[in-house]
Amino acid sequence: MPTGLIEGSSLSKVYATATGPLVALSEVSFQVEEGEFISLVGPSGCGKSTLLSILGGLENQTEGVLLLSDKEHDGPRREIGMMFQTSVLFPWRTVRQNVELPGIILGLDRRQQAEEAERLLDMVGLNGFGDRYPAELSGGMRQRVALARLLAHDPKVLLMDEPFGALDEFTRETMNLELLRIWEKTGKTVVFVTHNIGEAVFLSDRIFVMTPRPGRLEGIVEVDLPRPRKAEIMRDPRYSELVFDIRGMLGVDH
Template sequence: MQHQGAHMTTEIIQGTNITKVYSTATGPLVALDDISFGINEGEFISLVGPSGCGKSTLLSILGGLEEKSLGKLSISGEQVTTPRPDVGMMFQTSVLFPWRTIRENIRLPGQILKLDKSDQVERTEALLNMVGLNGFGERYPDELSGGMKQRVGLARLLAHDPQVLMMDEPFGALDEFTRETMNLELLRIWEATKKTVIFVTHNIGEAVFLSDRVFVMTPRPGRLEGILEIDLPRPRTTDLMRDPRYSERVFEIRRMLGVDH
């Protein structure tokens, strides 16, 4: 079954000529240069590129955490200037509060946004179940493994039911086995919720495995080298990695990045 998001024409995010220039002691530093794209509702997009190419900067701009220098950016037809309640962000470290229980950590976005308490209590229990942490609600972060902490981070990301999920290398610090498990969990949740996902990764195989399309970025100044459609069947399992078409997409991205000559 091919995920519907790949065929939808409703563009939820539009970026035109996005440029980011930092002032430094040695003069202006161009981090992003003239990047344009559209992202459809329900799509899973990965951003790949070498370190320092501006992937995280672009994600911060998309999330309203950082201002662009030039260009236009809109989500659901509205210009992005500040963080939005319909966008959730997740980072490489789970940034959990050690003095709050797992349940209390998950409820935090709802408390900040002053959402209905009884709805949030119900949603928290559903999310604990969804990310496989049933029975861990009263534990504290330092009692959990790295993979379990990222499951909490994933539940907290979904707590206020944002339309768009922006994830900056969320599984980058995990061992390969745990990372693979989390990728499968993420796909399962994405299939169930139909969220729009923008996922930053250094791992080309991970990008191909997860995505509808992969945005390939150049070294600084970060430009969009190209966009590769990943026309592989869904739902995806680890068996896909044996498929020659999977390997072809991986090597195509490697060629675009200039790591295969």
């Protein structure tokens, strides 16, 4: 069995709080292959955001081993990009300058980054919006800019923390299709946090189902729907079956 790009074994995270230790993650083990689309699904407090933070190197696990490309992974790295529920665009920078930010921070070649920013804005459908400021854009457009910024320094792994969770249903579904199109084109490895089961099934190769008792990986669901996926895939009985399987694992149906 080949070892994955990311490998976690028995990852636990305990926070010290005023009322005693709080277990956010307990004994989570998994592998993520290169180019895979993984979703972390579960209710609030199941530790999915904590796990993402650890994967991003923003926090360290209390126990367990985390490997990235077979090397110990315990800090932020260039190969990893993060995106959040809010777009986190800097309002004093134009759209283009926001997309160029990772390159500036990482000290990459300015000319090449400027071209890259132009290409990425084109790819997320924001051609001609480079000189606008974030305040002039709609919520959906801002997440598109955030998506372009995520890809700007060409990270291998994309960690996305409910990136479309604050968008309305229509915009969110449009963004899902957009994300799949970009993922298919770039072959990135994606770890995508969501509490929307349908979204997870629509997007993912595999779904890590997490439960809050406390922060456990309840199971991993293989999504065997064909690719490339379009909206019609939701008519597929297999789609509903998977959604209901996961609902069952989470104990949503009683």
